[in-house]
Amino acid sequence: MKRFNRIATMLLLVFLSFSLNATNPPATDDSSEPGQICVTVIIKCGNGKGTIYNGCGTSEEVAQDLRDVINYMCR
Amino acid sequence: MKTLNFLLVASFLLNFNVYSQQKERLLDYAILVCNYRYTFYPDSNKTLGAVVSDMALQIGNNLSRFAEQVEIINDSLLYFDRFVNDPNLINKIVQNSINSNSHLFSGYSVYKNYPSKGDLYFIRIFSRNEHYCVKDNEKIIWKIDNSCDTVILGYRCKKATTFYRGRRYTAWFTLDIPISDGPYKFWGLPGLILMIYDTQNFHKFEVVSISKPYAGTPILLENVKNCFEVTPKDFVKVFFSRNIEFYNKLKRNEAGITLGKEDQAQLLRKIKSWNNYIEKF
Numbered sequence: 001m002k003r004f005n006r007i008a009t010m011l012l013l014v015f016l017s018f019s020l021n022a023t024n025p026p027a028t029d030d031s032s033e034p035g036q037i038c039v040t041v042i043i044k045c046g047n048g049k050g051t052i053y054n055g056c057g058t059s060e061e062v063a064q065d066l067r068d069v070i071n072y073m074c075r
Numbered sequence: 076m077k078t079l080n081f082l083l084v085a086s087f088l089l090n091f092n093v094y095s096q097q098k099e100r101l102l103d104y105a106i107l108v109c110n111y112r113y114t115f116y117p118d119s120n121k122t123l124g125a126v127v128s129d130m131a132l133q134i135g136n137n138l139s140r141f142a143e144q145v146e147i148i149n150d151s152l153l154y155f156d157r158f159v160n161d162p163n164l165i166n167k168i169v170q171n172s173i174n175s176n177s178h179l180f181s182g183y184s185v186y187k188n189y190p191s192k193g194d195l196y197f198i199r200i201f202s203r204n205e206h207y208c209v210k211d212n213e214k215i216i217w218k219i220d221n222s223c224d225t226v227i228l229g230y231r232c233k234k235a236t237t238f239y240r241g242r243r244y245t246a247w248f249t250l251d252i253p254i255s256d257g258p259y260k261f262w263g264l265p266g267l268i269l270m271i272y273d274t275q276n277f278h279k280f281e282v283v284s285i286s287k288p289y290a291g292t293p294i295l296l297e298n299v300k301n302c303f304e305v306t307p308k309d310f311v312k313v314f315f316s317r318n319i320e321f322y323n324k325l326k327r328n329e330a331g332i333t334l335g336k337e338d339q340a341q342l343l344r345k346i347k348s349w350n351n352y353i354e355k356f
Contacts, residue, residue, distance in 0.1 A: 043169065
């Protein structure tokens, strides 16, 4: 029974570790809180002047914010 | 022991749930990809000149997606990198977008036969908190003209006409590809629409290539959260009012970017002149 408990505990730890990785991706050096990144992007287009964007969030969130900023600035 | 068993099951279900949520975005696999050149005039006076956006229609066995080519690429990059928030990926996406010819007028996704067969679903993401969804099941009434035909990209095409959302259109479709689909919200003909334009030539979609993609090319649902469900008419209102809102945000320095006075004034002029959205009510 003790052996079973040990194996079960190990399995539980493996599962939990995977769960946490999946829901909270590892923070990068640039992050302000777990699962987020903070980026400074220089959008250079057209006349050559750069527009600076600062934002934090997941990659998807930052990409969604930047999408129209680029369209406004560059088209 | 019972608690341990319960935790094991709960943990497994949590993993399965995360996996399922991400898998839900993978709607289908593309069996055919049609690239279209979308040429349009953002202002009705045609003073700013024509703009071109490169679009793609991904056709799967069960549904299709029509969107800017760059968005389809960026969505795939983000999807396959979804568990790692990588600043380098953001730089890559920004470069892709800058180098593309994406435009505010064409930054949408149109899904046909989604969520169910016969449905048309339109999604527009303006920013992380501004997701708009439109269920648009208005049937287009086509008039097929059997006396006219032409050849586009080697495919024999027939002519059809319709009046849709304030504009009169001429479409050329091919029975050689018997798929009832086409660019933007246009479908309902017995073959694929290869070219469509309005009589004033403000908006024109023309096919530039048709190819079979490599196996496993995903058709992805845009990553929408808390979508505002609106009618097609209300969406157009939102589209225009949001342009003004964006400008005001810029002025208040809430858009995350800073501009000089001259650039701000130029941007306002540009935004004001963009009055010629494809749908008119």
